[in-house]
Amino acid sequence: MLNYVWLGLVVIGILTAAGRDLYDSIENVYGNERSFPVHIEEQTGPGEWNAWCTANELQRKFSGIENTEDTTRFVLSFARQSSTAGVLRPESGAPAILLTVQESFGDNGSIPCRITSDSSRTGLVYVSFSPIRFVYLKRVTNAALDAAALAVKIALGLIGIMALWLGVMKVAEEAGIIAIIARAVRPITTRLFSDIPEDHPAIGAMIMNISANMLGLGNAATPFGLKAMEELDKLNKHAGTATNAMVTFLALNTSCVTLVPATAIAVRAATGSSDPAIIIGTTFLTSLVATVFAVVFAKVFQRLSVFRVREKEAS
Amino acid sequence: MSILREIVTIISVLAIPGLILFFLVYGQFKRVRVYEAVVEGGKEGFTIAVKIIPYLVAMLVGIAIFRASGAMDFLIAGLQPLTELIGFPAEAMPMALMRPLSGSGSLGIMSEILKTYGPDSFIGVLTSTLMGSTETTFYVIAVYFGAVNVRNTRHALPTGLLADFVSFLAALFFVKLLFF
Numbered sequence: 001m002l003n004y005v006w007l008g009l010v011v012i013g014i015l016t017a018a019g020r021d022l023y024d025s026i027e028n029v030y031g032n033e034r035s036f037p038v039h040i041e042e043q044t045g046p047g048e049w050n051a052w053c054t055a056n057e058l059q060r061k062f063s064g065i066e067n068t069e070d071t072t073r074f075v076l077s078f079a080r081q082s083s084t085a086g087v088l089r090p091e092s093g094a095p096a097i098l099l100t101v102q103e104s105f106g107d108n109g110s111i112p113c114r115i116t117s118d119s120s121r122t123g124l125v126y127v128s129f130s131p132i133r134f135v136y137l138k139r140v141t142n143a144a145l146d147a148a149a150l151a152v153k154i155a156l157g158l159i160g161i162m163a164l165w166l167g168v169m170k171v172a173e174e175a176g177i178i179a180i181i182a183r184a185v186r187p188i189t190t191r192l193f194s195d196i197p198e199d200h201p202a203i204g205a206m207i208m209n210i211s212a213n214m215l216g217l218g219n220a221a222t223p224f225g226l227k228a229m230e231e232l233d234k235l236n237k238h239a240g241t242a243t244n245a246m247v248t249f250l251a252l253n254t255s256c257v258t259l260v261p262a263t264a265i266a267v268r269a270a271t272g273s274s275d276p277a278i279i280i281g282t283t284f285l286t287s288l289v290a291t292v293f294a295v296v297f298a299k300v301f302q303r304l305s306v307f308r309v310r311e312k313e314a315s
Numbered sequence: 316m317s318i319l320r321e322i323v324t325i326i327s328v329l330a331i332p333g334l335i336l337f338f339l340v341y342g343q344f345k346r347v348r349v350y351e352a353v354v355e356g357g358k359e360g361f362t363i364a365v366k367i368i369p370y371l372v373a374m375l376v377g378i379a380i381f382r383a384s385g386a387m388d389f390l391i392a393g394l395q396p397l398t399e400l401i402g403f404p405a406e407a408m409p410m411a412l413m414r415p416l417s418g419s420g421s422l423g424i425m426s427e428i429l430k431t432y433g434p435d436s437f438i439g440v441l442t443s444t445l446m447g448s449t450e451t452t453f454y455v456i457a458v459y460f461g462a463v464n465v466r467n468t469r470h471a472l473p474t475g476l477l478a479d480f481v482s483f484l485a486a487l488f489f490v491k492l493l494f495f
Contacts, residue, residue, distance in 0.1 A: 013380035013383070014384065016385060017385070139384070152372065155364050166356045167353030167357035168334070168339070168353060170356025175342040223360070230462065240466050242469045250456065254451075255475075255481075261446065265447070273434035279440060286486045297473070
């Protein structure tokens with residue numbers, strides 16, 4: 001299932017991007033080859049000017065439509081590099097399409113342009129951009145590369161927290177605390193995880209993970225959770241394939257009953273809510289219902305033949 | 316209610332220092348060589364984190380491609396009639412779809428929605444509840460299964476996504492019931 005969903009994300013993503021780029025170039029959404037006037041004002045440095053253009057001029061450039069009356073001004077800065085080449089830089093408040101153009105020319109925020117006609121004496125310079133193509137495909141490429149780098153950053157960031165909590169966990173294990181926790185919740189866990197031996201260390205780690213999640217302590221929850229997965233994997237007869245207990249645990253984890261939705265409350269406070277913590281009640285009830293359903297789904301799906309452990313994959 | 320809220324907040328602040336203190340002191344009491352055990356257990360941290368990398372790269376790249384292409388907008392538009400049928404507000408749809416896919420993405424959408432509609436509006440409370448009550452299913456699957464090298468995740472994804480769907484309906488129900 002994950003296999004096809006993942007493939008779907010990638011294929012649909014790339015095809016959508018290609019399709020939109022094709023549409024944009026057929027419709028000439030970026031008005032390639034069309035020039036537009038830039039109004040020059042005072043000089044700010046050698047070869048540099050403050051400038052502006054109007055909404056209707058931009059619309060004529062990008063959509064080819066002539067008859068609009070909107071003369072809202074957008075502030076730009078303009079620099080001439082030679083008699084035929086210059087650089088435009090939109091200032092704050094620029095329309096979305098100009099920002100997209102800016103983005104398609106890279107990170108430094110300036111748009112290289114050709115000067116097609118220059119009547120500096122009247123304060124008008126006509127410019128056109130070099131053809132803009134493949135906006136979405138470029139975005140997809142950048143997003144993919146950035147995501148790969150981000151994934152490594154996240155994983156490496158986990159090392160410290162993991163080392164700390166796995167260390168503390170080890171003390172708890174040797175002192176017998178984990179076993180005590182496991183014994184305390186035995187009535188529940190024997191029903192939820194019928195294929196795990198009672199008092200198995202996995203149970204203690206799972207309980208720690210779920211408790212940490214309830215309190216909104218995401219940082220501490222992950223190490224406990226991964227420890228629990230390791231312990232569950234020791235009982236796995238088919239390496240590389242999920243066991244029923246693993247899926248049930250993940251179902252509990254992702255829909256986890258939440259007492260303190262820490263992140264959501266923080267964002268609410270930051271956006272000026274009169275009572276940021278008002279969502280504690282709804283969050284608790286929602287997650288409670290979701291958790292019950294998650295366990296039921298996990299238990300029902302594990303019996304379906306589609307999700308059966310395939311013997312040939314076992315090693 | 317406000318006393319309960321106070322208690323919950325205090326617990327969440329005290330939990331980590333309290334837990335560390337209790338584990339270490341109890342361990343010492345049980346004659347565990349505390350420092351040695353912490354160092355010994357911590358060694359695994361590096362291997363587990365490194366093991367996760369390829370799983371996380373594949374998952375985040377797949378989701379990033381899907382998001383950057385704008386396919387999400389089409390998906391939201393396509394699901395519109397369906398969500399109108401169950402009375403789920405269209406404004407909160409981007410959040411509902413992004414929540415299982417990306418933690419940072421849904422955080423961005425949530426801030427955006429709260430700024431636009433106000434944190435105490437119906438849309439605002441619903442979005443906040445969605446944010447608080449579910450996890451980033453795809454991320455959790457990548458990280459947790461990555462740590463034990465599980466590639467065939469069997470029914471994990473359908474279970475997680477269906478549970479997320481139940482969350483959306485439950486959030487809608489409870490927010491309407493309690494506040495609006």
